[in-house]
Amino acid sequence: MANIPYRPDEQVPPAEVPDVHPPHPHTWIGRWVFSQDAKYIAIQYSATAIAIGLVALVLSWLVRLQLGFPDVFSFSAEAYYQFITMHGMIMVIYLLTAIFLGGFGNYLIPLMVGARDMVFPFVNMLSYWVYLLAVLVLVASFFVPGGPTGAGWTLYPPQAILSGTPGGQDAGIILMLLSLILFIIGFTMGGLNYVVTVLQARTRGMTLMRMPLTVWGIFTATVMALLAFPALFVACVMMLFDRLLSTSFFMPTLVEMGEQLSYGGGSPIVFQHLFWFFGHPEVYIVALPAFGIVSDLISVHARKNVFGYRMMVWAIVIIGALSFIVWAHHMYVSGMHPYFGFFFATTTLIIAVPTAIKVYNWLLTLWRGDIHLTLPMLFALSFVVTFVNGGLTGLFLGNVVVDVPLSDTMFVVAHFHMVMGVAPLMVIFGAIYHWYPLMTGRMLNEAMGQIHFWVTFIGTYAIFFPMHYVGLVGVPRRYPEIGDPAFITTPVDGLNAFISIAAFIVGAAQILFLFNIAWSARNGRDAGGNPWRAASLEWQTPQTPPRHGNWADELPVVYRWAYDYSVPGAPEDFIAQDDPWVQQTAPT
Amino acid sequence: MVVVIALVVVVVGSILFHLLSPWWWTPIASNWEYIDATLVITFWITGFVLTAVILFMAYCVWRFRHEPGRVAAFEPENRRLEIWLTVVTGLGVAAMLAPGLVVWKQFVTVPDDATEVEVFAQQWSWSFRLPGEDGRLGTSDAALVGPDNPLGISPFDRFGQDDIIIESDDLYLPIGKPVKMVLRSVDVLHNFYVPEFRAKMDMVPGMVTYFWFTPTRIGEFEVLCAELCGVGHGHMRGYVQIQEETEYQAWLQEQRTFAELWEERRVRTASSDPEQ
Ligand code: HEM
Ligand SMILES: [Cu+2]
Numbered sequence: 001m002a003n004i005p006y007r008p009d010e011q012v013p014p015a016e017v018p019d020v021h022p023p024h025p026h027t028w029i030g031r032w033v034f035s036q037d038a039k040y041i042a043i044q045y046s047a048t049a050i051a052i053g054l055v056a057l058v059l060s061w062l063v064r065l066q067l068g069f070p071d072v073f074s075f076s077a078e079a080y081y082q083f084i085t086m087h088g089m090i091m092v093i094y095l096l097t098a099i100f101l102g103g104f105g106n107y108l109i110p111l112m113v114g115a116r117d118m119v120f121p122f123v124n125m126l127s128y129w130v131y132l133l134a135v136l137v138l139v140a141s142f143f144v145p146g147g148p149t150g151a152g153w154t155l156y157p158p159q160a161i162l163s164g165t166p167g168g169q170d171a172g173i174i175l176m177l178l179s180l181i182l183f184i185i186g187f188t189m190g191g192l193n194y195v196v197t198v199l200q201a202r203t204r205g206m207t208l209m210r211m212p213l214t215v216w217g218i219f220t221a222t223v224m225a226l227l228a229f230p231a232l233f234v235a236c237v238m239m240l241f242d243r244l245l246s247t248s249f250f251m252p253t254l255v256e257m258g259e260q261l262s263y264g265g266g267s268p269i270v271f272q273h274l275f276w277f278f279g280h281p282e283v284y285i286v287a288l289p290a291f292g293i294v295s296d297l298i299s300v301h302a303r304k305n306v307f308g309y310r311m312m313v314w315a316i317v318i319i320g321a322l323s324f325i326v327w328a329h330h331m332y333v334s335g336m337h338p339y340f341g342f343f344f345a346t347t348t349l350i351i352a353v354p355t356a357i358k359v360y361n362w363l364l365t366l367w368r369g370d371i372h373l374t375l376p377m378l379f380a381l382s383f384v385v386t387f388v389n390g391g392l393t394g395l396f397l398g399n400v401v402v403d404v405p406l407s408d409t410m411f412v413v414a415h416f417h418m419v420m421g422v423a424p425l426m427v428i429f430g431a432i433y434h435w436y437p438l439m440t441g442r443m444l445n446e447a448m449g450q451i452h453f454w455v456t457f458i459g460t461y462a463i464f465f466p467m468h469y470v471g472l473v474g475v476p477r478r479y480p481e482i483g484d485p486a487f488i489t490t491p492v493d494g495l496n497a498f499i500s501i502a503a504f505i506v507g508a509a510q511i512l513f514l515f516n517i518a519w520s521a522r523n524g525r526d527a528g529g530n531p532w533r534a535a536s537l538e539w540q541t542p543q544t545p546p547r548h549g550n551w552a553d554e555l556p557v558v559y560r561w562a563y564d565y566s567v568p569g570a571p572e573d574f575i576a577q578d579d580p581w582v583q584q585t586a587p588t
Numbered sequence: 589m590v591v592v593i594a595l596v597v598v599v600v601g602s603i604l605f606h607l608l609s610p611w612w613w614t615p616i617a618s619n620w621e622y623i624d625a626t627l628v629i630t631f632w633i634t635g636f637v638l639t640a641v642i643l644f645m646a647y648c649v650w651r652f653r654h655e656p657g658r659v660a661a662f663e664p665e666n667r668r669l670e671i672w673l674t675v676v677t678g679l680g681v682a683a684m685l686a687p688g689l690v691v692w693k694q695f696v697t698v699p700d701d702a703t704e705v706e707v708f709a710q711q712w713s714w715s716f717r718l719p720g721e722d723g724r725l726g727t728s729d730a731a732l733v734g735p736d737n738p739l740g741i742s743p744f745d746r747f748g749q750d751d752i753i754i755e756s757d758d759l760y761l762p763i764g765k766p767v768k769m770v771l772r773s774v775d776v777l778h779n780f781y782v783p784e785f786r787a788k789m790d791m792v793p794g795m796v797t798y799f800w801f802t803p804t805r806i807g808e809f810e811v812l813c814a815e816l817c818g819v820g821h822g823h824m825r826g827y828v829q830i831q832e833e834t835e836y837q838a839w840l841q842e843q844r845t846f847a848e849l850w851e852e853r854r855v856r857t858a859s860s861d862p863e864q
């Protein structure tokens with residue numbers, strides 16, 4: 001069969017395995033607490049991630065209080081480092097990773113590929129509970145003597161486990177490492193599910209090259225996470241041994257405050273390699289689902305097929321593969337052999353090419369579209385702005401010699417917030433506005449949504465665009481207070497205060513968003529079955545929200561790709577994937 | 589409509605901020621103008637791309653916004669256009685990477701006539717060591733660090749005896765002479781960072797790292813630690829004084845050698861220890 005995604009089938013291959021209905025729970029607890037329904041697990045994952053994300057948001061306010069108004073709000077250095085560490089770790093791992101894979105992955109994969117559920121529902125349920133445990137262990141570290149770790153989210157040894165760092169010789173770092181280990185165990189259970197479901201449980205006619213890009217993004221990110229997290233896992237276990245059993249995996253001979261410690265023979269740089277072997281793919285574990293989802297949002301709301309679908313799929317896969325050989329661009333000034341710089345700068349800049357292709361294809365999807373400026377579309381547009389901005393500053397930091405003056409300055413903080421903080425968040429917001437009607441049967445309130453969008457888009461840009469220049473001036477990151485050293489020719493205090501005020505306003509808008517989610521669940525406008533007139537399978541379920549088992553007695557049969565919008569001659573401006581419509585006089 | 593205006597405002601605002609705001613890097617004081625030059629090229633290329641992408645998007649939103657009767661085109665792919673865009677992007681990326689790698693080659697190639705200067709970091713202060721007459725630094729080891737030997741220099745290495753030790757005080761360097769900064773830490777990671785020199789490098793316990801530069805401007809320059817090293821990180825500062833050769837030599841004469849300090853401290857420890 002010629003594998004051209006946009007040619008519909010006239011004949012669909014027969015089913016290879018019989019349809020299996022997931023076992024229905026009989027007890028209240030089985031349905032509402034220990035649920036095995038991926039949709040319910042998705043909501044549990046997302047709610048937990050958002051709850052802990054709120055903690056990270058509040059922490060960012062505290063950080064910004066200190067940076068913006070050091071004379072008024074002066075936290076201790078211990079507290080400051082604890083704030084940034086927990087803020088960063090929670091945002092990257094416990095919010096973004098969890099919500100994209102555990103949240104959107106669970107909700108959308110089975111529905112989008114036409115499955116009744118994940119293939120291993122019980123393991124899927126366990127995945128959530130282990131994740132919850134990981135979050136609780138993390139939260140517990142706020143309450144132990146000495147408080148949480150203040151080692152920075154990168155947890156670099158030796159300082160992470162020594163007494164000069166908050167939590168280093170107390171329980172803080174131990175709980176942090178345990179929590180990460182639990183998170184990885186929980187994720188692995190979920191991740192195996194997502195991968196096997198995509199590979200094994202697609203319905204008849206749903207070839208790989210017909211899957212929505214959302215599924216491609218989440219699928220590739222999950223495969224990457226399954227390969228990358230083990231590196232973090234061993235790093236955490238080894239560091240735990242160094243801390244508790246006095247092994248020396250990462251610890252050379254050390255003198256702390258004039259006293260010889262009993263360590264010797266280990267290498268701190270090895271930890272950094274392990275950390276970034278995980279840490280760089282992690283950036284794309286967050287980005288690829290966002291890429292996939294945003295492609296679908298743009299296509300649906302511009303009533304036009306994704307431009308260059310095959311190129312988009314290949315770009316996702318190539319980015320995923322390449323991102324495993326660029327990790328040391330985080331280590332240009334780490335003291336590793338300087339010749340690594342040539343290799344890693346080259347691989348890093350090569351990734352820019354498939355990434356740029358994705359941006360072009362989003363733009364070309366808009367081109368000659370019928371652009372509805374709905375909330376999901378607005379968020380998609382703002383994603384493109386922030387992602388392109390952050391991606392371009394990545395070219396500074398990837399190009400080894402340009403990174404030398406900029407690394408470890410606020411420029412880096414501004415860069416990664418744009419590209420992996422704000423940009424994916426924009427997609428998460430857009431996706432929630434887009435799929436909330438599917439999950440609840442109601443629309444989110446439009447007026448609140450507009451306020452949320454404008455404050456968030458303009459506000460985050462106002463926070464992070466000027467922050468680049470604070471770094472360019474030379475202000476290092478992880479400094480609670482810079483003072484006025486001679487190298488700062490124009491003081492940055494006013495700019496810092498401005499950034500802080502913008503951060504408080506943006507934070508407040510998120511509270512409005514959460515209120516909207518709660519309020520609209522009861523009071524939102526009735527959405528009907530397919531409010532956006534979308535073609536992909538998740539909107540074609542017999543009930544909205546879909547019931548346990550997703551489909552009616554028969555599984556849907558797929559005849560076409562997910563992007564048949566505005567097809568010439570079709571009765572409507574979209575053709576659902578399970579619609580067998582074919583043009584009478586087929587175009588050649 | 590509002591969206592189109594907002595997108596244009598974002599682009600124009602970013603450009604104006606870049607051009608008009610007073611925040612820019614501090615004037616350079618080393619030979620690494622090449623780094624600045626590469627950075628400026630990168631600003632131009634990326635600034636152009638950012639502007640083009642956002643303005644194109646704004647144009648699409650304006651031109652193809654939903655109106656009654658508008659129908660989107662059906663255009664699944666366009667091989668020629670996609671290949672063409674890929675090639676152009678590849679060329680643009682190569683144009684940035686090539687000069688970057690050339691400058692990196694210089695950055696990692698230490699000139700033969702560079703003098704070695706050791707920077708020694710510990711929580712949370714800077715010390716320095718300069719080679720003596722013999723032009724060589726003696727060997728050192730964290731295991732040797734103790735009250736009478738804070739930098740852990742081997743007392744048995746004859747090259748180390750005349751090394752000049754500057755404990756928790758400013759470092760002086762002569763202008764115009766390349767120096768190889770040899771970096772050593774005995775506790776945690778630190779990073780020797782002087783914004784005016786552009787170069788920086790982590791200091792890693794258990795190994796010796798380095799970078800090189802040539803000071804090109806006389807003055808006092810603040811050293812900041814740029815790798816999180818515990819609660820004192822934000823206060824781990826020091827100074828480098830770049831001076832004319834004569835002033836430098838005068839300062840050098842006042843410094844003490846390792847052998848002198850070692851003798852003095854040994855005598856002191858011995859006399860304060862009644863067992864001996
Ligand atoms: C309202 C939104 C946010 C604000 C105002 C904010 C602000 C900040 C600030 C001021 C820092 C400290 C910089 C330093 O001195 O080193 C920081 C660190 C960090 N943030 Fe955010 N942030 C926000 C959202 C996010 C998001 C969504 C992410 C997810 C990727 C994120 C990830 C991080 C990370 C990884 C760090 C580094 C922590 C470390 O240095 O160990 N932030 N943030
Ligand atoms: Cu990376």
Ligand SMILES: [Cu+2]
Pocket residue numbers: 777778779813814815816817818820821822824
């Ligand atoms: Cu430091």
